Amino acid sequence: MNIRLEQVVKTFQSEGGAYTALKGIDLEIGAGEFVAVIGKSGSGKSTLINMITGIDRPTSGKVMVAGQDVHALKRSRMAVWRGKNLGIIFQFFQLIPTLSLVENVMLPMDFCGTYPSRDRKRRALELLDRVGMAEQAGKMPSAVSGGQQQRVAIARALANDPPILVADEPTGSLDSKTAESVFGLFRTLADSGKTVVMVTHDNDLAQKVRRTVVVADGEIVSESVLQAFPRLDIDQLSQLQPLLGRREYPPGAVIIREGDEGEEAFIITRGEVEVSVRGADGRETLVNRLGAGQYFGEIALIRQVRRTATVRAAGTEPVELAVLGRSALRDILGQSDPTREDMDRLIRQRMEELALHGLRGRHA
Incomplete structure (x- = not known):
């Protein structure tokens, strides 16, 4: 399995006491799957994604990604491992505002050293072309629209040719037409063999993927329950x-x-x-x-x-x-x-x- 979570628990401590966001999560996602993770606000879906990417650590349990026990990695190795194995796409793009679009796409290659220096710009331009942004390569992020910035963020996530793409609400700030276009890119990437895990609150988009994982109250709703009651909405499942x-x-x-x-x-x-x-x-x-x-x-x-x-x-x-x-x-x-x-x-x-x-x- 490409991604496997075993009895993952995440408890946050605060002045108000302990809050358990994930309650013994078991999940397997195979290579080449396109999976939507959906749930109400506060259900634990973003915390679940942070376990997969190594951005956050579980209180207990194990997270295996591409054969690696993610949280057994030392922090000094985590960033490089993440850069080579995961392409992460955030809701608000997080492009570096002082770098051009092509330089933003080159950044992961510079950090991980995955391609020779002389090849990085060419590859970045090819990726921008793949997402329809090659003609804008020399512009700064502020000079293009939100939808265009998201396309560049996808190109950046692909820079090191990672086997897994993780997107946290990638269409949340986009209009419906642009969101559908971005979703189409994810579908194409999944068809090419990438594993795509997408957190979304958009039920219409979630229904178009091959598999849906529903998170409710820190637990994954059994896929057998979804099969038994396919017409319950997210609120009802929660x-x-x-x-x-x-x-x-x-x-x-x-x-x-x-x-x-x-x-x-x-x-x-x-x-x-x-x-x-x-x-x-x-x-x-x-x-x-x-x-x-x-x-x-x-x-x-x-x-x-x-x-x-x-x-x-x-x-x-x-x-x-x-x-x-x-x-x-x-x-x-x-x-x-x-x-x-x-x-x-x-x-x-x-x-x-x-x-x-x-x-x-x-x-x-």
Whole structure:
């Protein structure tokens, strides 16, 4: 994996006491992925990015980037390692105002010595051409627009040909047309094999990337939860995250049993489960098999009936579940009409499946 975070915790100390911005983050991003990191203000997404870039250090946990334990590096080596492996793009460009645009792009090469001196200006001009700024190369940053400065910042981030680009709100101060153009550059870079990690508050842009990581209350919302409830917005996901419990069952264990009262629904985050119903002859009939990103147990909560299906952990590995109580499920459905419609549709489908097995009227 190109980027791997293992149980990363970050706690800040202040006069008002301790504040934990990241709460045991586990995250893997593969080489060549284009990932958007989204979340509400204060969710921890920028702190997460600062862990990857080495700008900040975790209170505990490990951060591996391009095979390097980032925070095992001495500070004297950190800047050079960062310059060679990471291209960092900030929201407000941070170009050196006293240097021309081409000199700004040359700066990382001068610092890291990655290219011979005689080749650096030529490479800088090529990169400026790549982002449509070659004709402005001799100008000072103040002489070009914000969108043009951001393009130069992208060229500068590419100066040492790093395998990873990290952008923190790179379109936050741009108009929608310029933001779309900058986003197109990131997409092209990802298509060429770069790993691109972009923090954004723009849901429309986030939906266009190959993968979205949602940060809420210092935790990453499971991608299985996103798959289960794809039409929840950021605010709703942020409210849902702290309501979710976590549970693990060994292979073969009963998760819910026929005849029990239903007080919880479950989202599968790892592994598979088998759903079975006991027929008139007392034998169990397998009616469904569910995997990560699917949920079960919702019918008893919504229809207010006892469970008449048994669900067991399947396979040979433990099953991991996110657990959602009755009131929390109702709150989420009350806030998201599209999600309620999706769930109603699935309930009807599952009831039809039960009918096919001669079990009409039974609920899971």
